[in-house]
Amino acid sequence: MNQEAAVHREGTAGAVRQLWKRRFDHYRQETSRYWAYVARSQFFGFLFLIFIVSSYYYAKILQQLPTSFPYIWIVLLVLVPALAAGSVRTLLKNADRVFLLPLEPVMNVFFRSAFRYSLGIQAARSIILMLIAWPLYKHCTGTEGQPLWLMAIFVLLIKTANLLGSWQEGRFSSPGWRLISVGYRWVLSAAVVFALFGTGPLPGGFVLLAGLVVWAVVYKLGPGQRTMGVAWDYLIDNDRKQQYRLYLFFSGFADVPQLPVRVKQRRWLAGITDRYSFRSSSLYLYLFTKTFVRSELLGIVVRITLVAGLAAAAVQSAPVAAAVCLVAMFISLVQLTSLEQSHRYTFWLQTYPVDPRRKVAAVVRIISGAFTLQGIVLTLLMLLSGTGVYAAAPLAGLALGLALCATVMKRKFTASFEAE
Incomplete structure (x- = not known):
């Protein structure tokens, strides 16, 4: 009887293993199609150009940089977000909490x-960022610096520990304890990188090692651990957020009908629309302003x-x-173009007795306004940093971006609207 149960369990585990393979193949095929659109937009060519220019200036700066430069703060800024952030991509769906629940005892195969x-x-992302910071580290430490392979091993260990911690955080039933754990991992990662x-x-x-021991003790004995088994709701919601961010990026290059809508209240910002005149010509301006300030798009631009x-x-x-400011402004402008797709499949807009051509003007106006505000903020920050004439770089980027909004972007939105 035990042998039959073992055979049945092994067969079920094989089916779960095949489920992951099918999910991953579907995910890979879907994303590869959108990555093809990104490649055709010459985005990678632009990044390569930025890489070449940045490498040249990076080498020039290192030649003039004193070895007493506090390099550790740059290393922290580059490495800690890559090491501490991130979670496991499970590719779970809403229906899985019902249909995969009986398979929970063998789901470890899927999650591994x-x-x-x-x-x-x-x-891979962490190692690439470490390689970017490596010339600065070697320049400042000289012969006292550690070998690359040893530091790479430690970076991989820190990343693995953070990902394991992120996975276990799903078992905390309290969002407060989960937030404390996330904050602790960020602080611990910064401390380890600083010491390393x-x-x-x-x-x-x-x-x-000491930080992991403390975390493990709190995890085992603290009052935050409540959930046993698979934290289905947390994992599904987490995967949905990651997929949303990926779709949002792709929407800057192609139409993404799968893009879900996430609404955040932000009443303190949504009140901007109260200044608009109450007439039909302001309908699209009102709608897309609300959409911008209540969506993840605003958060992305602010973080950039x-x-x-x-x-x-x-x-x-x-x-x-x-150069950093100009690259940030370009990335923001690409992300802002996704605003035009926000209500592409909203049926009720087709029933409004309003000239739909006003939609393009409203979207361009909102994108231009957000881009202008970002350019002004970056210009002020450059001035406060004492960069001299280079403080005009964000203004130059702003002028170019506004010109693109008024010409290329407007034509693109008009063509997209006519194709609907």
């Missing part, structure tokens, strides 16, 4: 594959602006700071 895939992607690149592998390994501002303030080279 998901963990390996997520770790591979995020570890500041003093060496031995202190870094000690901080990592903050990261660009912090990076521009951290670097000592004015040309590099200017």
